[in-house]
Amino acid sequence: MTVAISAAVQQLPHGQGLALPAYQSAHAAGLDLLAAVAPDAPLVLAPGTYALVPTGLTLALPPGYEAQVRPRSGLAARHGVTVLNAPGTIDADYRGEIGVLLINHGSQPFTVRRGERIAQMVVARVARVDLTVAASLETTERGSGGFGSTGR
Incomplete structure (x- = not known):
């Protein structure tokens, strides 16, 4: 089930004239973020x-939500360009500009032009946890196995 929420967005001066983030298909999970370079x-x-690429946007998410900045698969597949800290997290109380930390893992220079779709933003509900110190944890079949312990 898809849930619709509202969030206020502000275009900064260097983002004026660019389209707002948008879903590219009826069932897309992420809104495409555009580069607000000169x-x-x-x-x-x-x-x-x-490099940290500006989007020219600030966002006010409702409490209980976050936005994740994720790579665009086409940029990664065609150019080796991805989001360095994927997923980047935008908290509901953050009011600064949304920036996208892009890295070029490819073999050729990659040019980011104004208005280019550089990442996608997925908005999700957040669950907060109250941590409790415990002397031991319940055992599981997996135990402490990690980093490939469950097979290929």
Whole structure:
């Protein structure tokens, strides 16, 4: 079941004229975020380098929600460009500009131009946990196995 919520968004001066983030299909989970670099100053990511790309947007999510900034699969598959800290988290109380930390894992320079779709933003409910110190934990079949312990 899809749940619709409302969130206020503000376009900063360098984001004026760009489309707001949008879903690209009827059942898409993420809204595409656009690069708000200057029209006459595209950003070139050399292989192995990363940069914080502005979106020109601030967002006010309702309490109990977060937004995750995730890579776009096409950029990764075609150019080796992805989100370095994927997923990046935008908390409901954050009011600064949404930035996308892109890294070029490819073998060729990648140019980020104004209005290019650079990442996707997925909004999700958040569960908060109250941690309780325990002398021991319930055992499981898996135990402490991690990093490949369940097979390929």
